[in-house]
Amino acid sequence: xxxxxxxxxxxxxxxxxxxxxxxxxxxxxxxxxxxxxxxxxxxxxxxxxxxxxxxxxxxxxxxxxxxxxxxxxxxxxxxxxxxxxxxxxxxxxxxxxxxxxxxxxxxxxxxxxxxxxxxxxxxxxxxxxxxxxxxxxxxxxxxxxxxxxxxxxxxxxxxxxxxxxxxxxxxxxxxxxxxxxxxxxxxxxxxxxxxxxxxxxxxxxxxxxxxxxxxxx
Numbered sequence: 001x002x003x004x005x006x007x008x009x010x011x012x013x014x015x016x017x018x019x020x021x022x023x024x025x026x027x028x029x030x031x032x033x034x035x036x037x038x039x040x041x042x043x044x045x046x047x048x049x050x051x052x053x054x055x056x057x058x059x060x061x062x063x064x065x066x067x068x069x070x071x072x073x074x075x076x077x078x079x080x081x082x083x084x085x086x087x088x089x090x091x092x093x094x095x096x097x098x099x100x101x102x103x104x105x106x107x108x109x110x111x112x113x114x115x116x117x118x119x120x121x122x123x124x125x126x127x128x129x130x131x132x133x134x135x136x137x138x139x140x141x142x143x144x145x146x147x148x149x150x151x152x153x154x155x156x157x158x159x160x161x162x163x164x165x166x167x168x169x170x171x172x173x174x175x176x177x178x179x180x181x182x183x184x185x186x187x188x189x190x191x192x193x194x195x196x197x198x199x200x201x202x203x204x205x206x207x208x209x210x211x212x213x214x215x216x217x
Contacts, residue, residue, distance in 0.1 A: 021047055029055060037065040041189065041207040048203035057191040059182060064163060065211065067187035068137060071162030072212040077102050077136040078205065079129045081122055081146040081168075085139050088202035093209045104128045122146035130159040139165045141201030144173035151180050164188045165204050167196030 025046050034042050038060050046055040061067075075098030080086050086101045094101070104110050104125035114124040122143035129138070130153045138161045140147045147166045153159040166181045167190055168174045178190045189204055 018047070025055075028052065032056070034058070034060075035065075037211070040211060041065070041204050044203040044207040045200045048199050049197075051195065054191060054195045054200065057193055057195065059188075059190050059192060061186065061188045064187045064189050065208070068163040068165075068189070068208045069212045069215055071135075071137050072097050072099055072209060073216075074162075075099055076162050077133050079103075079133060079136050079138050080201075081105065081125065081140045082142040082198060084198035085141055085201055085205075088199065088206075089139075090206050090209055093206075093213060097212070102129065102133070120145050123149045126150050126153065134159045135162055137161065137163045137165065137205070139201050139205055141165075141167055141169065141196060141198035144168040144170060144177040147177040147181060148173065151177070151184065154184060154186060161186065164190075165201050166190045167201050167204075169195060169197040 022043055025043050029052060042055050042058050045058065046052060072094065078089065078094065078099060078101045080101060080103045082105055083103055086103050089101055091101060105121050110121055110124045110128055114121045122145045126146050126149040138150055147168055150159060164181060164186065166178060166188060168177060171194060174194050174196065178192065181188050181190050
């Protein structure tokens, strides 16, 4: 390798870099089972993770994209399991429709209740969110326990989300929580296996908000 040769990128313009990246993703992914509405979400997830295996593992409820766009247009809140999800979301785009991003994981009452009950803060935060906002878009990328608790509350009728984006990452209950989500007849976006994380949940949300804007154009 010649370290004396300066590397020159094809472009340094952000939109051109993104467009070129999406072209590469479409070419390398090849034939796929995703619909025209689902593919932009998959594309952004691969773009955020550089992980084609993760992209191919994506699973969509048939009404997921329509329901997600409708929830955004209606100004429904986004309930995230951790601050990392909140930090990455394009909040100005959501704010056009009155959507707020809410995270309860560090709320003092959640911390106190979790300590008293001997439960995780992720579980307690989901309980608080479902008491305050049984609808909305639930975005879970970190804690499988949060997704499992949300599923339990949905089954009990205590929550009726407009959309669940459930892609927690990890080795304990991550894959299993997604298996449980796919058994529900509610709009969801998820994937098969252990992979996931806050970054890919953010990518899915940002793709949905872009679709919401384009649908109104």
